[in-house]
Amino acid sequence: MTQQPVATSDKLDAAVFKVAGVVVLGAIMSILDVTVVSVALPTFQSEFGASYARVAWTMTGYTLALATVIPLSGWAADRFGTKRLYMTALALFTIGSGLCATADSIGELIGYRVVQGLGGGMLMPLGMTIMTRAAGPHRIGRLMAVLGIPMLLGPIGGPILGGWLIDTASWHWIFLINLPIGVVALAYAWLALPKDAPEPSESFDFLGMLMLSPGLALFLYGVSSLPEAGTVSDNDVWLPMLIGAVLVVSFVIYSFRTRHPLLDLRLFRNRNLSVAAFSLFVFIIAFMGAGLLFPSYFLQIRGEDTLTAGLLMAPQGIGAMLTMPVAGMLADRVPVGRTVPFALVLIAAGFFTFTQVDPHTSYWLLCGSLFVMGLGMGATMMPIMTSALKTLHAAEVARGSTLVNILQQIGGSIGGAVMSVILTSELNGSRPIPGVTDPTTGKPLTEAQLAIAGQQQPQLLERLPVPPQLLERGLDFAANSFATTFWVGFALVLVTFIPVAFLPRRREPSHLLDDAPGQQPPMPVAIH
Structure with a gap:
């Protein structure tokens, strides 16, 4: 990728805040959507005539999609470039939001939430990569505080915004509101983010992906089915959990035998x-x-x-x-x-x-x-x-x-x-x-x-x-x-x-600056 100078000052300068604006706007979209939907679950129950356990899948489906794309994000950023991939994630999330607003059944809504999750799952890790490269890794504490803004706005604004939209308009607007924000975020990202030249540094671990991503998704599917089933002995619970656990354990064994595993345990x-x-x-x-x-x-x-x-x-x-x-x-x-x-x-x-x-x-x-x-x-x-x-x-x-x-x-x-x-x-x-x-x-x-x-x-x-x-x-x-x-x-x-x-309890020496000057740290994944 195109190398960018790493700042050495302790303060976050204007150039960093310009890039941070893009990242925070995308993160606000993703995190607000999680907290907005959390207060809409009772509304979904009455609108679609479904049980609480069923409508909870509007949250669970989003989480499963996150778990699927997170392991792929680092390689994809190197392969396609952070700017290009970030804009793709924004577009996917925005399109998923529009689809959610058109849902006529709880099944459709859950499916469209998965589409949202595939985009939203990449927004935070990609944003963290862009920020780290712009600010320099020696200021990670301050960086985390900046990226914490959307995590603060989510718990504060999400339930309030969701409640207001549901009470004054309809549940559809908790998704429709993302459309204009998504368009603005895409335009801002196109103008503010530096152009990149993707150069893949290592081969993609396809075998690891075939074990880890489906394994995590199946395991979490089984766990998330527990409230509706009410017992671990239900086939919808123990079977996907078992298959998922076997795949994840297989990946654990495999990851110690390959040079570039998808997840380095x-x-x-x-x-x-x-x-x-x-x-x-x-x-x-x-x-x-x-x-x-x-x-x-x-x-x-x-x-x-x-x-x-x-x-x-x-x-x-x-x-x-x-x-x-x-x-x-x-x-x-x-x-x-x-x-x-x-x-x-x-x-x-x-x-x-x-x-x-x-x-x-x-x-x-x-x-x-x-x-x-x-x-x-x-x-x-x-x-x-x-x-x-x-x-x-x-x-x-x-x-x-x-x-x-x-x-x-x-x-x-x-x-x-x-x-x-x-x-x-x-x-x-x-x-x-x-x-x-x-x-x-x-x-x-x-x-x-x-x-x-x-x-x-x-x-x-x-x-x-x-x-x-x-x-x-x-x-x-x-x-x-x-x-x-x-x-x-x-x-x-x-x-x-x-x-x-x-x-x-004692100050630990940081190794983030041990590498060659100007070297860019690869993709970190921020807390979502």
């Missing part, structure tokens, strides 16, 4: 990378899994509309916005082992409140807890990733960050599936109501399920002669079901303290 010999990867893996299972249930509590237990639920989630993003820039600068100077444990204490403290929720828990308490959790979030994930990257050589950055990112995708899918199974199991433990059935499944509705349905669709209760005390009992049971699920997430957050205790 030998990097796990680096202690800092291994500790950081495992810390994030456990944390993502706990936080992201339970985090999907936060807006569901506001929607299903408190009966709020999507806009209000989005506004109630905003304190979490505001908290992260305050700490992430500071944490990014500190990560270049202070060992993360001295800062991350304190941030994790904030997350645990905020999380504990949700283990005590009932149908009437104070919003001031819940929003304050989300704010405290956000403060911890902003000082946790980016510093850990920075620590891992700084101890790698420039030629290892892409492969190391790819490992961490794939573990994140697996952790997020496992966390979401586990929390959904626990919540569903708890809700099903409520007493069934004789003569009242679920219109989507035909099964008898329980007291908790009817109470939730009544909170979201009050007109439903007008057609059913249900005693108020029965609804109150069902709502209490449903709230306790959420609290029990949050207890599991809280326990996993506490488990995260174990690997975090092994993070470096």
